[in-house]
Amino acid sequence: MTTTEENQTTPNQHHHRPSWSPALWTVLITASFALCLDALDVSMIGVALPSIGNELGMSNSSLQWIVSGYVLGYGGLLLLGGRAADLLGRKKVFVVSLIVFGTASLVGGLVNDGTLLIASRIVKGVAAAFTAPAAMSIVTTTFAAGPDRNRALSIFAVFGASGYASGLVLSGLLTEIGWRWTFLAPAPVVLAVLIAAVIFFPRDPERERGHFDLVGALTLTGGMLSTVYAIVTAPETGFTVDVWIAAISAVVLISAFFIVEQRVADPLIRLSVLRNGTMVRANIALMALFGSYLSFQTMMSLYLQNGLGWGALVMAMALAPAGLIVAFLSPSVGRLIDRWGTTPLIMGSLASMFVGYVLFLWRGGSPEPNYVADYLPSVILFGLGFALGFSSIISQATGTVGDADQGLASGLVNTSGQVGGALVLAVVTGLIGNAAGSGFAQFQPGLIFVAGVALVGFAVAALPMTRRNSSLTLTTS
Template sequence: MLAVACASQFMVVLDISVVNVALPSIRDALGFDEAGQQWVVNAYALTFAGLLLLGGRLADWYGRRKIFVTGLALFAGASLAGGLANSATLLVVARAVQGLGAAVLAPATLTILTATFAEGPARTRALATWTAVGIAGGTAGNLVGGVLTEYLSWRATLLINVPIGAAAILLTMRYVHGDRPGPQRPRLDVTGAVLATAGLGVLAFGIAEAANSGWSSSSTIAGVVVGTVLLAAFVVVEARWAAMPLIPLGLFTIRSVSVGNVTMLLAGACLNPMWFFLTLSMQNVLGYSPVETGLAFIPHTVVAIVIGTRVTPWLMRYADGRVIIAAGSLLAAVGFWWQAQLSVDSGYLAGIFGPAVVFSIGSGLLNTPITTAVTSGVATADAGAASGLMNTTKQIGGALGLAALVTVAATNDTGPVALIGAYDRAFYVIAVIMVAVAIVALALPARRD
């Protein structure tokens, strides 16, 4: 079960990053502009984030294995459509449908683990493995995307999911046991799902518009205001009218869940967008090829996996989880500040490798304790909702963080010096947010395994 769940999570996270290295090729092939290319990433991320809550509840209501297989089929089918797309619009739509499949699939992977492993060291080890696989998927996506883009085509970065998805379905039917759905006949909270997705999408659009038109433009203001209103309406619907809400509001009375998700939101706003800006820095400024860019990301994977799977679970037996998260966040902030010193003359060791080691150690330390915190003290019947909420806050942070950081890194000059100055500004902001993560983490309840 652990192997199948982690393999599927690897594929979901892989697809968040696999297109990053291919973005310049996709832009040239389908006619995206500099600001518009973020929607190849955000169409997936926003749909994923907006529907994760519904996806998490589906696993509780209809059974984990059934929903797991459904998510795999949706994901693989949308990957096929995206790989064959011949226009920017069709690709963005396909990426959005991929996000739908991922929203159904990802919570089920975590729900399978939390339902299988009891709280304590066994669950911590399982979650550490699941988290490390997610980190590996993010970084492997850059390497795989680089190899496929350079030697085949950017289309292969999407088509590769088709055989992987088919194999995962077969393994799931063979190794993951069927489970009984919840006792209640579900009434799906479609209204809540639509409001959440629409609110996040419109809010991200408004923030992204600031990069083109400025914060005082009517499109930016309208996007931010309408998106905020839709999200407020979502909260009201969940609290007052939803018969079976996507988020049982009682979850927020658990301090580890409420504070942990705020921590996850802020961390997601840093750790997800940094792949986007690193890729552009290496290809647009340092002149790396897609394969060279992918290879340059290997230290990020190796360091984060070693720290996340070996060091962090051991530390969690002896140290307070809050302290580990805070220390990891501060270390990551130092790494991102170092990354912000990149210039057109930087070599690989000082410009990419050194910062990578520092902030990857930090991210490896903080991911597992946050994941453990937000799934602790939750009843089994609400495990899917808690898993969906955690994944949602992480993806919301990543999508909104990317939209906001694109405005920070906006520039009309496409020369290497201007571009690297813009990307460095984004890394300075990421470093500041990581300090905020450390401060918020101290509000978590004390915990050690």
């Protein structure tokens, strides 16, 4: 038996498969490719980091900004992006932001300066913060609620999972040719998606009235950027004036964000939703899931390539089974949620990640590692954990709010995932330092930390089960 809190998905009562016209399929595939590009970007860049660092002379603390800049730009403005799509028109926002996304990708592949590369990544993340919610809202407004929309969203999610999986392999191939191709190669796909969107996306309806919470978006993003800068820089330079300014700015900006959200007419986040314990647990779970694995992938890219001398393609293929498991298992998770509810699946997800990290700590430092014996068990556990966790967390976050708050709940949990990724990676970067990455011992503190993050996420997710068991004990005693 499952509670309302745990089981957020209503089983599909319709047994027929919806029949769609070629026009509907074109809209869905075009929007899905936008999500695929976002996922592709996250997985492709990790494999290329050592090559970028070697060519541009960037330290580990600088390299992490190539990842953090994107996820903070994405996470910090994601809620504003969804609001912009509603107010300015979904098609218009999608097209303009996709142009910016493609341009930033091209610039990133052409620059020869690390600072400019990081700047292009921040811009690209900001653009993704507008393309992703616009694409999803186009799907949800094009397909009617019920079996049509459920099937469309399932296909939409599979494109994201497949993009992440294929990005690992493609990045290995492209990095062997040259890391710049990981930025340049997606450009033709961006162009094709752009042309299809202009031609096939439905015209925007009359816009609703409303206001942008631009101050809220800027204070949140600025606060997160300042926080990450302070966390990354302090271990390297000590508490210099720059670090103190960043730390104070982070406190001021994040405090200002909460003040603004209480006073504006159309806030990015209605703070009252944070009283929803189920939603808060879901947000923490995604921070733990995404934050721990994004940091692990970054560390392993540096260790396997710089420490063990693996080529980019070999390294990508080593992690590829995790992405393939996510791509193939994700479409079936909905049925598991129907049967077991979200809480057991989230607990299983984070437990799987935790065990995977512990196994890697135990076996990963072998002088002559055997991939099948030492690495593959962890990689399989990561794939299972991510596949079970992501859809379950999204279902839990959106399952206890009304229709009017669906966009807010979805945007908030995705924002938490991106921000969690940046914050955990910032701490891990401080822990592993800026050495060349020649030994496994350098990465052990970071691995212990990500295992701890997964364990905390598991403990938070398990709170409803703990309370229920306590209630049963009191009842029977």
